[in-house]
Amino acid sequence: MIEKTLRCPSCKNQIKITGNPGDKITLICPNCKTKGAFTFPNEDGKFDNSYAIEVSNITKKFNNFTAVDNISFSIKSGEIFGFLGPNGAGKTTTIKMLTTLLNPTEGKLKIFGIDLSKKPLELKKRIGYMPDVPGFYNEMKAADVMHFYGEFYKIPKLKRREKIDYLLEMMDLTSFKNKKVKTFSRGMKQKLGFATALLNDPEILILDEPTIGLDPRTIRFFRKSIESLNKKGVTIFLSSHILSEVQAVCTKVGIINKGKIIAVDTIDSLGAMLASKGAKIVYFEFENITEKAVKAVQAIPGVISVKIMKEKRILEIEVDVAKSLTPAINKKLVENGINITKIESKQINLEDIFLTLTGGGQ
Amino acid sequence: MNKLIFDQLWGTYVMFKKEFFSTLKSVRMIILMILFTLIVLGTVYGGLTLIDFAESSPDIDLSELMINQGPVFILSMVAGIVSFFGPIIAIALSFDTIVKEKIQNSMSLLICRPVSKRSIATGKFLGIVAALCIPVTIITYLAVLIISAQSGKGIEFGQAGGFIFLTLIFLIIYAAIGQLISSIVKTTTTAILIGIAIWIFLLVIGGVIGYFIPDFSEQISLINPSTPYLISISHALGTLEETSVEVISLGGYYLTFVLWLIVPLFLAIELFNRLEN
Numbered sequence: 001m002i003e004k005t006l007r008c009p010s011c012k013n014q015i016k017i018t019g020n021p022g023d024k025i026t027l028i029c030p031n032c033k034t035k036g037a038f039t040f041p042n043e044d045g046k047f048d049n050s051y052a053i054e055v056s057n058i059t060k061k062f063n064n065f066t067a068v069d070n071i072s073f074s075i076k077s078g079e080i081f082g083f084l085g086p087n088g089a090g091k092t093t094t095i096k097m098l099t100t101l102l103n104p105t106e107g108k109l110k111i112f113g114i115d116l117s118k119k120p121l122e123l124k125k126r127i128g129y130m131p132d133v134p135g136f137y138n139e140m141k142a143a144d145v146m147h148f149y150g151e152f153y154k155i156p157k158l159k160r161r162e163k164i165d166y167l168l169e170m171m172d173l174t175s176f177k178n179k180k181v182k183t184f185s186r187g188m189k190q191k192l193g194f195a196t197a198l199l200n201d202p203e204i205l206i207l208d209e210p211t212i213g214l215d216p217r218t219i220r221f222f223r224k225s226i227e228s229l230n231k232k233g234v235t236i237f238l239s240s241h242i243l244s245e246v247q248a249v250c251t252k253v254g255i256i257n258k259g260k261i262i263a264v265d266t267i268d269s270l271g272a273m274l275a276s277k278g279a280k281i282v283y284f285e286f287e288n289i290t291e292k293a294v295k296a297v298q299a300i301p302g303v304i305s306v307k308i309m310k311e312k313r314i315l316e317i318e319v320d321v322a323k324s325l326t327p328a329i330n331k332k333l334v335e336n337g338i339n340i341t342k343i344e345s346k347q348i349n350l351e352d353i354f355l356t357l358t359g360g361g362q
Numbered sequence: 363m364n365k366l367i368f369d370q371l372w373g374t375y376v377m378f379k380k381e382f383f384s385t386l387k388s389v390r391m392i393i394l395m396i397l398f399t400l401i402v403l404g405t406v407y408g409g410l411t412l413i414d415f416a417e418s419s420p421d422i423d424l425s426e427l428m429i430n431q432g433p434v435f436i437l438s439m440v441a442g443i444v445s446f447f448g449p450i451i452a453i454a455l456s457f458d459t460i461v462k463e464k465i466q467n468s469m470s471l472l473i474c475r476p477v478s479k480r481s482i483a484t485g486k487f488l489g490i491v492a493a494l495c496i497p498v499t500i501i502t503y504l505a506v507l508i509i510s511a512q513s514g515k516g517i518e519f520g521q522a523g524g525f526i527f528l529t530l531i532f533l534i535i536y537a538a539i540g541q542l543i544s545s546i547v548k549t550t551t552t553a554i555l556i557g558i559a560i561w562i563f564l565l566v567i568g569g570v571i572g573y574f575i576p577d578f579s580e581q582i583s584l585i586n587p588s589t590p591y592l593i594s595i596s597h598a599l600g601t602l603e604e605t606s607v608e609v610i611s612l613g614g615y616y617l618t619f620v621l622w623l624i625v626p627l628f629l630a631i632e633l634f635n636r637l638e639n
Contacts, residue, residue, distance in 0.1 A: 099474040102638050121369045121476045129474040135467025139384070151376045152475040196471060
């Protein structure tokens with residue numbers, strides 16, 4: 001048991017409490033009746049506030065349409081969380097709720113353990129957000145835009161100027177500092193949006209499709225920046241359509257489809273789960289194939305589907321992962337006079353996971 | 363709690379500053395203020411010409427009235443013209459203050475900052491109002507100076523101050539109506555069309571309904587903010603006739619004037635706060 005003396009934030013009255021490490025207790029000041037909560041530190045002396053984002057049973061309805069349907073997930077501090085889903089799955093709606101652009105119809109959102117609906121201004125100071133299409137005041141110059149947004153964080157003018165110079169330099173926009181935003185290309189606007197998201201040195205960075213429509217060089221720049229920020233301890237929430245990008249940088253992914261979360265885990269764990277549940281793909285390459293041989297392969301128990309590719313030169317065979325069917329398929333093809341030149345087994349990647357879970361592979 | 367209030371005020375201030383300078387520097391503002399200057403000074407010129415004409419007019423009653431009231435008569439004329447053209451100038455300044463943000467997608471980058479939607483709406487409104495009040499005060503004060511100098515009769519400080527203050531409030535009412543429209547609609551075209559429709563509706567509707575229900579024409583005329591504006595201007599200038607406030611008291615007109623300011627402003631802020639972007 002730990003004994004702790006607290007001071008009431010309202011009347012400064014001292015309150016003695018006891019509890020076990022990690023216990024969360026609610027208390028009422030006996031003097032002024034102010035309600036409060038306290039979490040005892042863990043045995044290592046640290047407080048358990050490791051979740052940067054906690055989404056609990058969130059639903060968002062627009063009239064009769066349910067855009068987000070009772071979703072729950074949590075992201076630990078320091079993680080790079082990839083948020084995936086087909087168009088219209090509810091990704092942007094979820095992000096808009098996390099950034100207070102929309103209010104959830106039901107459920108609770110917590111940032112660093114604090115209810116977002118209760119302390120939105122305080123929490124927004126700790127969040128950086130870049131929308132999928134950042135819109136700016138076109139008549140303003142890039143530096144003025146940054147100063148305007150920076151002022152909301154009460155960053156002193158001199159410090160703000162240094163910060164803006166640094167961020168514009170980082171985004172390779174220094175020479176465009178005094179140019180009006182309306183003259184900017186899409187990529188430059190994305191970079192400026194990224195820079196404005198970093199103005200407050202956010203602890204959580206929420207990026208909605210940051211690389212959509214950008215050239216490979218800029219995409220690479222964004223990826224490097226995300227990784228570098230994460231190394232500094234920033235929690236990243238990355239919504240993206242580019243699965244390779246998510247696979248390359250994210251430590252954990254959440255997949256949303258038709259407003260529901262269908263999977264939240266590390267890419268490796270999801271791959272393992274998918275493999276244990278279902279299928280793997282084997283490719284057989286040859287000079288040519290006959291209809292009879294294809295039918296013979298299809299008849300093998302455990303073969304789920306057979307697809308003829310590249311002008312009858314490759315068979316893509318989806319097989320039950322529990323059975324080792326490659327030798328049987330090989331034998332059947334040879335029996336049918338097919339001269340096999342190459343056999344390849346495909347590793348399950350994020351795209352397979354995504355397509356399987358969202359039904360896109362059907 | 364104090365910190366929260368400070369945060370709210372700070373957000374309002376940042377928004378105010380941005381809106382104030384961008385409105386003041388905008389081409390639209392310059393054009394509208396040139397128009398306002400032409401309307402006000404044109405009316406002043408017309409009024410001064412009328413007084414000159416009255417001095418040599420054979421109609422002794424008219425001549426006496428104009429010469430006696432002199433500058434005050436011209437200010438009443440200016441108020442009458444402002445009550446007609448002023449609304450469209452104020453609406454033209456504020457009709458897109460919110461909807462523009464939605465269209466250029468800058469609202470999301472704004473709301474994600476540590477600022478509440480109420481602070482955004484309030485700051486925007488105050489910024490536009492301040493940007494509107496500065497040139498309008500200068501122009502109306504200039505009109506007062508010209509009238510005083512040309513007519514050779516001074517205008518009392520209270521009369522001039524009352525005229526300028528009430529004119530500002532009248533324009534602010536329409537700026538609030540413009541922002542209310544902007545909070546609801548989704549395109550700038552819809553916003554300006556609704557703004558014009560409201561302007562015409564308020565100008566015409568009171569008179570039309572009052573024509574059909576003459577017993578309640580005074581009450582019905584309150585549908586148009588111009589009515590309490592012109593009554594309060596007459597009061598400030600000391601030209602109010604007792605018959606004008608027989609049905610509705612002077613306090614009633616002032617109260618209506620204040621309500622015309624508060625209700626659209628409250629609705630503009632609250633609707634913006636509640637509607638999702």
